[in-house]
Amino acid sequence: MDALDLARWQFGVTTVYHFLFVPLTIGLGVFVAGLQTAWHRTGKEHYLRLTKFFGKLFLINFAMGVVTGIVQEFQFGMNWSEYSIFVGDVFGAPLALEALLAFFLESTFIGLWIFGWDRLPKRVHLATIWAAVIGSNLSAYFILAANAWMKHPVGYEVVDGKARMTDLWAVLTNSTALAQVPHVIAGAFVVAGGFVLAVCGYHLLRERRAGTGGTGGASIWRTPMRAALLMTALAGALVAGSGDTSARLLYEQQPMKLAAAEGLRHDTAGAPFSPVPGLEVPQLLSLLSTHDPNSVVQGTEDLQARYEERFGPGDYRPNLPVVFWSFRVMIVFGLSTVGLSVLGLWLTRRRRGAPRTPREVPAWFARACVLALPLPTIAIISGWLLSEIGRQPWTVQGELLTAASVSPGVSLAEVAVSLAVFTALYGALALAEAVLLVRHVKAGPEPVAPVAPRTPPSRDDESADARLQPTLMY
Numbered sequence: 001m002d003a004l005d006l007a008r009w010q011f012g013v014t015t016v017y018h019f020l021f022v023p024l025t026i027g028l029g030v031f032v033a034g035l036q037t038a039w040h041r042t043g044k045e046h047y048l049r050l051t052k053f054f055g056k057l058f059l060i061n062f063a064m065g066v067v068t069g070i071v072q073e074f075q076f077g078m079n080w081s082e083y084s085i086f087v088g089d090v091f092g093a094p095l096a097l098e099a100l101l102a103f104f105l106e107s108t109f110i111g112l113w114i115f116g117w118d119r120l121p122k123r124v125h126l127a128t129i130w131a132a133v134i135g136s137n138l139s140a141y142f143i144l145a146a147n148a149w150m151k152h153p154v155g156y157e158v159v160d161g162k163a164r165m166t167d168l169w170a171v172l173t174n175s176t177a178l179a180q181v182p183h184v185i186a187g188a189f190v191v192a193g194g195f196v197l198a199v200c201g202y203h204l205l206r207e208r209r210a211g212t213g214g215t216g217g218a219s220i221w222r223t224p225m226r227a228a229l230l231m232t233a234l235a236g237a238l239v240a241g242s243g244d245t246s247a248r249l250l251y252e253q254q255p256m257k258l259a260a261a262e263g264l265r266h267d268t269a270g271a272p273f274s275p276v277p278g279l280e281v282p283q284l285l286s287l288l289s290t291h292d293p294n295s296v297v298q299g300t301e302d303l304q305a306r307y308e309e310r311f312g313p314g315d316y317r318p319n320l321p322v323v324f325w326s327f328r329v330m331i332v333f334g335l336s337t338v339g340l341s342v343l344g345l346w347l348t349r350r351r352r353g354a355p356r357t358p359r360e361v362p363a364w365f366a367r368a369c370v371l372a373l374p375l376p377t378i379a380i381i382s383g384w385l386l387s388e389i390g391r392q393p394w395t396v397q398g399e400l401l402t403a404a405s406v407s408p409g410v411s412l413a414e415v416a417v418s419l420a421v422f423t424a425l426y427g428a429l430a431l432a433e434a435v436l437l438v439r440h441v442k443a444g445p446e447p448v449a450p451v452a453p454r455t456p457p458s459r460d461d462e463s464a465d466a467r468l469q470p471t472l473m474y
Contacts, residue, residue, distance in 0.1 A: 001412075003079075003406060003411060003415050006415040006416055007075075007079040007080065007415050009419060011079070012388075013422065013423060014068070014422055015072065017430070018065065018069050018071075020377065021065035022140070022188070024192055024195055024377075025062050025065050025136060025188075026137060026140060026185060026188040026189075027188040027190070027191055027231075028054065028192040028195065028196075029062075029132065031192055031196060031228070031231065032055045032129060033129045034227065035047055035054060035224070036048075036126055037130075040122060040126050046223070049220065050224055050445060052445065052446065054196070054224075055129075057437060057440060059110070059114065060440065061433075061437075064432075068426065071422065078407065079407050079415060079418075080395075080405050081407040081408075082405050082406060082407065082408065083406075086161070086162055086163055086399075086405070087149075087150075087163055088162070089163060089165055090165045091146050091149075092165075093168050094145050094146040095142065095146060097142050098138075098142035098143055098146075102136075102138035102139035103139050105132075105135035106132050106136045106138075107132075109129070109131040110128075110132045113125065113129045116128060140181070140184065140185060140188075141177075141181050142172075145174060145181075146171075148177035149174060149176075150391065151253065151387075151397050152174055152176040152253045153399055154174050155169070155170030155171045156171075158399070163396070175249060176249055179242055179249055180242075180387075182242040183242035186235045186239045186242060187334075189234075190232050190235045190334065190337055190380070192228075192231070193232030193337075193341060194373060194375060195373065195376075196224060196231075197229065197340075197341070197344070197369040198369050198370050198372070198373035199441055200224055200228065201225070201361075202370050203444060204363075204366040205367060205370070208366075222348070225361060226348055228341075229344040229345045232341035233338060236341065239334065239338075244288065247289055251289040251297070254390070254397060255297075255303060256298075256390075257386075258297065259297065259299050259303060260320050260323040260324065261324060261326075261327040261390065262285050262327075263277075263320065264285070265299045266302055267296055267297070267302045268297055269294055269295070270282065270283040270293055270294050271289075271296075272284060272285060275328070276328065303316070303317075304317055318390050318392040323385075323390045329378065330379050330382040330383040331379075332379075333375045333378050334376065334379035334383075336375050337372060337376040337379065340368060340369070343365070347362060347365055
């Protein structure tokens with residue numbers, strides 16, 4: 001093992017850990033904004049209680065995401081200076097837009113939302129959470145656009161060994177980015193939906209054990225559960241649609257990743273798809289890749305020979321077992337979460353002629369929602385591993401190898417020390433995050449104090465205020 005291996009491990013550990021919080025922040029922010037909008041439109045107290053309850057969970061997760069994300073930029077200078085030199089002129093624009101426009105928009109309006117409950121007009125306060133949500137999604141867009149450039153570099157030229165941007169619009173509208181952004185954002189909604197379902201399922205079970213179910217206390221949880229079920233099902237459909245687009249782009253832009261994900265070794269016409277080893281669906285991979293069941297899909301071994309002719313000697317295949325199984329874990333766990341949401345929508349459907357209230361949630365389904373909590377997170381992380389490890393051995397596809405991206409002056413011992421420090425620090429942060437979330441989830445929504453209506457002052461009160469005014473001035 002050398003410094004390159006440890007540097008890759010360090011970036012992988014810190015990036016995956018940071019990615020635990022990003023999808024939940026994006027999806028949960030939209031969910032909280034939706035709850036507050038419902039309260040603004042209906043004035044119902046339970047929407048306000050749920051807004052503040054899930055809002056605290058959102059803020060805990062947002063703060064942890066910010067802390068863990070800062071480390072990513074430090075690593076570019078510490079361990080990946082050659083990579084930073086090569087991509088700096090291209091990455092400068094989207095990352096600057098992310099920081100100066102999206103992140104400042106997000107953080108500013110989150111601050112206004114936190115401290116503006118009793119200080120801002122109701123409609124203005126609602127606008128702050130939506131502005132923060134827009135900021136978080138813009139932030140994701142700019143970062144994903146930069147990441148997409150690494151997989152499909154466009155709008156640049158190489159001058160003196162460095163990539164120079166020639167077309168910012170081409171970078172921001174990269175076909176890979178336009179497919180990747182909706183795929184990741186929709187996946188974030190699935191993660192947030194699964195989180196909300198687990199929280200609601202936990203409280204429904206607890207209230208059932210305490211004998212406070214029925215139309216009483218449990219009703220506050222059936223409403224957000226129904227909303228989360230709908231959000232997860234719709235987002236799952238968008239994940240599938242954008243995934244189809246991504247597969248066709250892989251066929252054109254990253255054929256090695258596509259072949260590795262399927263475990264296809266040689267060029268095959270009418271290539272089959274294997275959900276699990278030993279089970280093949282004829283022609284399905286060709287159909288998914290090109291919408292033509294008879295098209296030829298390139299295999300890893302044949303691509304390896306072509307890449308050696310084009311780029312010189314070397315192994316241009318990624319870690320095949322990791323890519324192969326990451327793809328299947330992503331599909332199985334993602335589909336399981338979406339399937340659970342579709343089942344929940346059917347179980348909680350309204351009967352014809354019945355009151356417009358959600359049906360009782362079965363105990364077994366509430367328990368399944370709690371147990372399924374990690375599934376969407378594992379699915380989206382597996383998808384990220386597929387995306388990034390499948391690009392190896394390139395950091396920039398076809399332009400810069402990972403082995404040529406590492407900082408030349410960093411020793412094995414230095415990377416080992418920083419890896420140990422980051423791992424220990426992130427472990428402590430993970431414990432703190434878990435404790436805070438569990439404590440707040442168990443506490444449940446706080447009651448909302450009723451606001452007494454304001455009455456016009458009497459003449460006596462006005463006289464008293466007038467007499468006190470000179471005193472109060474001093």
